[in-house]
Amino acid sequence: MATAAISSRADLAVRSTTDRVLLREFLERDRLFAAYAICDLSEHEFARTRWGVATAGGEVVAVTLEYSGITPQPMFVMGRPDGISAILKDVIRPRAAYVAALPESLPAVADHYRVDPGPEMIRMWVDRATFQPSMARVERLLPLDVHDLNRLYRLGFAAWLPSSAVAEGVYYGIRVNGHLVAAAGTHVIGREAGLAVVGNVLTHADHRGRGYAKATTSAVTAELLRSCGQVVLNVRADNPPAIAAYRRLGYREHCRFEERLARRTSPAWPDLAAPLRRLFSAWRSASAVQPALDQAHPITPPVDPTAAPAVDPAGAPLADAPEQPETGQPSTQESP
Numbered sequence: 638m639a640t641a642a643i644s645s646r647a648d649l650a651v652r653s654t655t656d657r658v659l660l661r662e663f664l665e666r667d668r669l670f671a672a673y674a675i676c677d678l679s680e681h682e683f684a685r686t687r688w689g690v691a692t693a694g695g696e697v698v699a700v701t702l703e704y705s706g707i708t709p710q711p712m713f714v715m716g717r718p719d720g721i722s723a724i725l726k727d728v729i730r731p732r733a734a735y736v737a738a739l740p741e742s743l744p745a746v747a748d749h750y751r752v753d754p755g756p757e758m759i760r761m762w763v764d765r766a767t768f769q770p771s772m773a774r775v776e777r778l779l780p781l782d783v784h785d786l787n788r789l790y791r792l793g794f795a796a797w798l799p800s801s802a803v804a805e806g807v808y809y810g811i812r813v814n815g816h817l818v819a820a821a822g823t824h825v826i827g828r829e830a831g832l833a834v835v836g837n838v839l840t841h842a843d844h845r846g847r848g849y850a851k852a853t854t855s856a857v858t859a860e861l862l863r864s865c866g867q868v869v870l871n872v873r874a875d876n877p878p879a880i881a882a883y884r885r886l887g888y889r890e891h892c893r894f895e896e897r898l899a900r901r902t903s904p905a906w907p908d909l910a911a912p913l914r915r916l917f918s919a920w921r922s923a924s925a926v927q928p929a930l931d932q933a934h935p936i937t938p939p940v941d942p943t944a945a946p947a948v949d950p951a952g953a954p955l956a957d958a959p960e961q962p963e964t965g966q967p968s969t970q971e972s973p
Contacts (some may be wrong), residue, residue, distance in 0.1 A: 649698075651691045651723045660688060661830075662663070663697045667715065669762050669891040670739070672834055672869045674702050674713045676827030681805075689728030691720030701729045709733035709898060718745035725749045726903070736899045743895050750899035757874040760891045763858060764867050767887040770859050773852035778808035780821065785817040786810070790839060808837075809856035811849050819849035831866040838870075838879075851882040858886060858929045871896070 654660065657678045662680075664671040677686050685706070691699040696741065699720025702713040712734035714721045721738075736746055737758075746752060750787040772809045778786065780800035787797055806823035824836035835857050840849045854870075872879050874893065 639813060642825060648693045649691050649720060649723050650693075651720070651726075652726050653728050653942055654688050654690050655683075657683065659690070659697060660700060663690075663700050664715065667851050667892075670894065671713070671868055672716055672760075672762075672827075672832050672867075673711075673737070673825060674700070674715070675830045676825040676832055676834065677702065677704070679827050679829055682825065687729060691716065691723050693717075693720070699724060701725060701844065701887075703729045703731055703734065709735055712736045712899070714738045714742050714746060716742075717882070718742055722747040722748045731901070733898065733900045736897065737894060739892065739894050747900055749901060749903045752895075753898040753900075755895065755897045758894050758896045759872050759874050759880065760869060760894060761872060761880075761883050761888040762867055762869045762891050763862075763886065763888045765862050767889065768858060769885065769887040771848070771852045771855035771886065773811075773848060773855070775809045775852050775856045776820075777856075778803060778810045778817075780804045782808075782810070782817070786820055786822075786889055787822055789817050789841060790837065792839070792841060806815060807833075807857050807860050808859075809853045811853060811889035818844040819853050821850065823857065823861070826861065826865070828864050831864075832862050833861040833865040833868050835861070835868060835870040848882070850879065851886060854883065855886050920931040 661675065661678055668675065677683065685701045685704060687705065688699050688949050689701045689703075689800060695717075699714070699716030699718075701715075701721060701724040702711075704710040704712070708731060710731065711935050712729065712731060714725075715737065715738075718741065721742055725746065726749060730749075734750075736750070736752070738746055743752060780803045783798060783800040786803065789810075790798065802820070806826065808820060808822040810817050810820040812818065819840040820837065821835060821839075822837040824834040826833045835854060838846075838850050838854055858868050869891070870883065870888065874880075
């Protein structure tokens with residue numbers, strides 16, 4: 638597949654790539670942490686992504702994924718910190734993003750981004766051998782239920798789902814007196830890779846503590862395990878009730894990672910005019926009659942590159958932003 642060379646420094650070379658075989662081979666080194674990214678290599682998702690790789694001695698040492706769409710979108714980093722930093726300097730350069738990174742990778746992101754504080758996240762996983770299903774009664778949600786889903790999610794998520802997300806994913810819910818009070822769904826399904834990601838788990842505040850999150854998550858997980866060997870989900874480390882509910886379903890902790898809103902501090906694009914300015918400056922220095930401090934054309938200060946798009950106080954996109962069900966989002970907070 639095509640790759641585009643960008644730059645190199647010392648033993649590192651960084652470039653963009655569309656080589657899914659190359660990317661998959663690297664991401665499989667930590668399959669469960671890279672689950673979202675591996676699923677995004679599928680034919681359905683790949684066109685919505687941009688990828689950068691860093692190589693040393695011809696071997697891939699770091700990968701960065703940026704999901705396309707209205708800023709901020711999810712960004713995933715994995716690999717050597719110096720490789721991640723180099724990719725973010727020259728290849729993958731969003732003004733703002735929700736970055737998913739292992740703790741040891743976060744300083745590399747901070748080389749180019751101001752990273753907001755946030756709670757530690759836990760990646761949990763289950764397979765057919767460890768799954769312990771719940772027998773509670775739930776209903777499969779269809780695209781025609783999307784209005785009920787969005788009405789529920791507006792109570793806890795700054796997000797919006799189209800009917801296509803329900804049609805392409807797996808969603809289950811529980812109704813009380815005809816009202817949808819709990820639901821669980823999917824962020825992305827990678828059947829080619831045998832991986833799927835559960836998300837959008839929420840129970841109305843008036844109906845918590847009754848096992849509804851466990852029941853809906855169980856139903857989604859059971860259906861996903863029919864076609865995928867492993868299912869993963871994210872949960873905040875400071876949410877013990879949700880963690881306990883998932884453990885009762887057979888989910889186990891794989892790793893702890895950071896999922897933060899990051900705003901770029903270095904310019905989002907390279908200064909392509911800088912070489913011409915240096916050449917012009919050298920020519921003027923050689924031929925100028927006026928003192929060196931005589932500036933012919935004052936430079937207009939650039940637009941502040943650190944300015945970030947509007948977000949709500951919780952750091953999530955405003956409610957009218959497009960949904961992002963296919964990738965990692967702060968809206969993956971699960972409420973039991």
